[in-house]
Amino acid sequence: MEAFLSSTFGVFIAEIGDKTQLLTLFLAARFAQKNAVIAGIFAATLLNHLVSAWLGVWLAASVSPVLVKWIVGLSFIAVGLWLLKPDKDDDGDNGRWLKYGAFAATLVLFFLAEIGDKTQIATVLLAARYNDLAWVVSGSVLGLMLANVPVAYLGEKIMAKVPAAAVRRAACLLFCLLGILTLAGGGIGLS
Template identity: 50%
Template sequence: MEAFLISTGIVALAEIGDKTQLLAFLLAARFRRPLPIVLGIFVATIVNHAFAAAVGAWVSATLGPQVLRWVLGLGFIAMAAWMLVPDEVDEDDAKLARYGVFMTTLIAFFLAEMGDKTQVATVALAARFGSMAPVVAGTTLGMMLANVPAVYFGGRIANKVPLKLVHGIAAAIFAVLGVLTLLGAGASYGF
């Protein structure tokens, strides 16, 4: 349950102001059909984060406990710094309209999520907790918590969310996880 809750919270916070959330705003404004956009986000996130969690599980199984502790601890601290860098959306991600709303969203989100903060976080969380299903479920829920309101209410809430504060909170959580991991808080997980 801890893996699920931490994964949900971290990704929900990390996603606010992220390029994929900006893409959700863009797709919602362009197509004005929220249901296929939300379904596209959901499917793209599950596929992308399942792949990321598999990489995290592989990393966890491949590295020894001490090396893994240092890689994850420093990785979480690097994620904290990365959270403070603002994202921009690549409008080419939304130029797939000939495929329809659902497929455009699925393809654009999957591609935009490759190497994104939340995908990297999913790799690290899966390695940290050593269990893919709760991490993927949590990161997917976190993505949906951040993006569904963006799709349905984007124009009304976009300017009301203090992005620097949200990113600061997410960065602090990543930093705490990094320090705790380096100090051995993950010993019960084998590192």
């Protein structure tokens, strides 16, 4: 249950103000079918985070626990510091995907936007930390959905009231704390 709750909260807080949340805002403004946008986000996130968590579990099983402890602990701290840096509005060439409709466009654009994103890296690290694919994927997908579904429906009203800098600082603190706790522990999977 700790893996689920940590993944839910960690990914939720990391997603606030992230480029994929801005992508959700863009897609929700572009398409009237909000449920199709949300379904596309869910499918893209599930696929992306399943692969990410699998990589984390593989890492935990394949590398010595002491080395994984140091890699994961220092990486959590690095992600925490990275979270302090605001994302750029990284639209790229989204226009060519919009012709495929709300679900397909969201699925492709969101999946691509998640590659190398903070929440994807956090999912790898959480899976390596807890060595629990199902709970980490469930929690990370839930956290991302909790951060994005309200944006799809309420969009600009929410984004105007959320102090992004304060959220980034809180996310930094959370991930640095996870890093310190990981480094202070006995290694991945050890009590």
